[in-house]
């Protein structure tokens with residue numbers, strides 16, 4: 558289980574980017590993190606991946622405080638896909654995926670490392686790209702290679718893996734968005750935990766077990782999609798008219814921005830004046 562206890566972050570100048578935030582995510586759970594631009598979603602993810610050394614609070618992964626683990630020990634439990642990954646040198650795609658195995662070997666990758674790379678390449682469906690130079694790929698293709706690298710990193714590790722994904726759907730077409738989310742769901746259901754920063758709220762509603770809604774560095778909801786994605790929470794977060802209905806084909810909410818709220822939610826939203834009709 559991921560147990561986040563009072564994690565917070567402020568700039569050296571004292572600007573609070575993330576107010577004390579606590580939540581738990583179980584094994585097998587996919588957590589979507591949503592919120593408007595600047596809400597603190599990437600800051601939260603970076604705090605969980607020790608990229609912000611001044612972050613306060615504690616992050617426990619299966620009862621081990623990540624602070625007490627070496628970078629290599631952490632890399633054997635947790636993989637991160639950042640919003641954009643630039644390479645200053647030319648690397649073939651296969652080598653980039655193999656980078657996910659670097660924490661697993663000392664000098665030379667083993668047969669098992671290469672098998673993990675092949676498996677991850679198939680999972681991310683990037684077989685056709687493996688001999689290309691990473692820098693020659695389109696944004697969406699690079700994203701899929703980074704996803705393959707993260708899958709390779711967490712393949713058959715000792716215990717469950719924690720996958721942190723910051724807007725991994727950027728640049729992916731609709732088919733690859735769904736295929737990617739299917740693969741992430743499959744990976745998560747094998748007993749791992751995934752945190753996914755995502756702007757598409759309807760995809761969050763369809764795929765996530767829980768949704769974290771952030772606004773101004775504060776967690777305003779953390780619950781199942783049905784409970785978190787209410788018109789009230791979404792209006793509070795996005796300050797934009799929204800209607801939430803039941804999805805016609807799935808057991809999930811369907812969110813329509815730009816539509817007036819339902820009568821029921823208008824009553825609940827009575828404190829928000831801007832979009833009341």
Ligand SMILES: Nc1ncnc2c1ncn2[C@@H]1O[C@H](COP(=O)(O)OP(=O)(O)OP(=O)(O)O)[C@@H](O)[C@H]1O
Nearest residue numbers: 568572574592593594595596597598599600601771
């Ligand atoms: N080093 C910094 N100094 C000052 N402000 C910062 C710094 N890093 C981030 N911020 C600000 O903190 C806020 C939260 O940033 P963050 O990247 O976490 O937002 P986000 O929710 O991921 O946004 P987006 O959806 O646009 O990616 C933003 O207003 C950003 O400009």
